[in-house]
Amino acid sequence: METMAIKKLFQVVLAWASLALALVSAPASAEFGHAGPAANAADGILVQFRASTL
Amino acid sequence: MKRQQSILNLAGGKQVARLGGASGRLAHMQVISGRTLDQTLAILARNPDVEFAEPNYILSIAALPTDPQFSQLWGINNTGQTGGVPDADIDAPEAWDIQKGTNIVIAVVDTGVDYNHADLSNNIWSNTREIPGNGIDDDGNGFIDDVRGWDFANNDNNPMDDNRHGTHLAGIIAAQGNNGVGVTGVNWSARIMPVKFMNAAGAGTTATAINAINYAVRNGAKVINASFGGGAFSQAMFNAINAANNAGVLFVAAAGNNGRNNDAAPTYPATTICPTLFRLLPRTAPTRARGFPTSVLARLILPLPALRSAAPCLTQSSQRVTHRSAVHPWRPRMSRA
Numbered sequence: 001m002e003t004m005a006i007k008k009l010f011q012v013v014l015a016w017a018s019l020a021l022a023l024v025s026a027p028a029s030a031e032f033g034h035a036g037p038a039a040n041a042a043d044g045i046l047v048q049f050r051a052s053t054l
Numbered sequence: 055m056k057r058q059q060s061i062l063n064l065a066g067g068k069q070v071a072r073l074g075g076a077s078g079r080l081a082h083m084q085v086i087s088g089r090t091l092d093q094t095l096a097i098l099a100r101n102p103d104v105e106f107a108e109p110n111y112i113l114s115i116a117a118l119p120t121d122p123q124f125s126q127l128w129g130i131n132n133t134g135q136t137g138g139v140p141d142a143d144i145d146a147p148e149a150w151d152i153q154k155g156t157n158i159v160i161a162v163v164d165t166g167v168d169y170n171h172a173d174l175s176n177n178i179w180s181n182t183r184e185i186p187g188n189g190i191d192d193d194g195n196g197f198i199d200d201v202r203g204w205d206f207a208n209n210d211n212n213p214m215d216d217n218r219h220g221t222h223l224a225g226i227i228a229a230q231g232n233n234g235v236g237v238t239g240v241n242w243s244a245r246i247m248p249v250k251f252m253n254a255a256g257a258g259t260t261a262t263a264i265n266a267i268n269y270a271v272r273n274g275a276k277v278i279n280a281s282f283g284g285g286a287f288s289q290a291m292f293n294a295i296n297a298a299n300n301a302g303v304l305f306v307a308a309a310g311n312n313g314r315n316n317d318a319a320p321t322y323p324a325t326t327i328c329p330t331l332f333r334l335l336p337r338t339a340p341t342r343a344r345g346f347p348t349s350v351l352a353r354l355i356l357p358l359p360a361l362r363s364a365a366p367c368l369t370q371s372s373q374r375v376t377h378r379s380a381v382h383p384w385r386p387r388m389s390r391a
Contacts, residue, residue, distance in 0.1 A: 040109070040111065040284075040285055040286055041111070041112040041284075041285075042091060042109030042110050042111050042112060042259075042285070043110050043112060043259045043261075044067075044070065044082055044083055044084040044085065044109075044110045044261075045067065045082070045083050045084075045085065045091065045094060045095060045098070045107055045108065045109060045110060046073075046080060046081070046082055046083075046107065046108050046109075046110045046260060046261060046288070046290045047061075047062065047067075047080070047081045047082075047083055047098055047104060047106075047107045048079055048080050048081075048104070048105040048106050048107070048289070048290060048293075049058050049061070049079045049080075049081070049103060049104060049105065050079070050102075050103050050104070050105050051079065052103070053057045053058050053061070053079075053103045054055070054058075054077065054079065
């Protein structure tokens, strides 16, 4: 009985710890003052080739 | 060109767009190999044929104040109507005694502009070299029937605002003055060139922003208003701003409305250092209590070290319902109680 209670308590503590961790590590909203994409989010890559490749 | 395609293939990417036309050296690619963005960037960086490779950052609009009190336009003429310090404003009426505006072309590179708005329609730039609706690129600028600008978010000739941000800015800049309608912009008769690159959600990318900047420069804008930001330093964006500079175009970038010191926490493109890029740094947060989360006042920074000083600067306000707005220069002593 006592072991079960300890297990339950441990699970509750673990759940709260996970929630706290998730909140702390959540990505910040856009730096520009509104709920936009996370900072440094990207849509692919821009590649500038050297003129010699033309 | 095949060589460039081969470089992208080797890196596990596929070209989705070419900036600056087919012969341009800047390509937008998507990663299709399953590698991460960082891994792909590392591969490209090692290739001697690649000048630079960087993330195509997601950019977004600068937040707008939503406080309806802003509609009273205390920034233009402060009589203390919102509890602020009388005459803590840009002295617009005094300036209008001397000059009410010119027909300079100002590109609003943003979410588009409501070009039918009663206070804006007479001040919208018109591409007179293009015959509307004939399906032909009459002026040969690469864009068909771009009579009122271009929409790079949807790649069409209708830069109508589907967000409200761009219209807000356009009103600040050049809502028609003395017409008995709505509000008055700082410049009563400037020509607003709507160049849309952000979607209805207020988001775009570095690639679409560069296309929009290039369009504005090539089609006669003398000032570019860039009230957006995001990502990190972009060499491609830097190059586009520099090209605008070399063409004699002033690039004005908002530093955001979050009240941060951009020297400590860079915001791009505002923190990009170019000779004629004005970045607008938050100074105080006078409306925090009314719900606008960050600063409204801003100081203008000339980013060349020798010129770096506080000066008259730009800020903005809005009216939620009618899209009335204001981006205008502030006197350095500007403050509100």
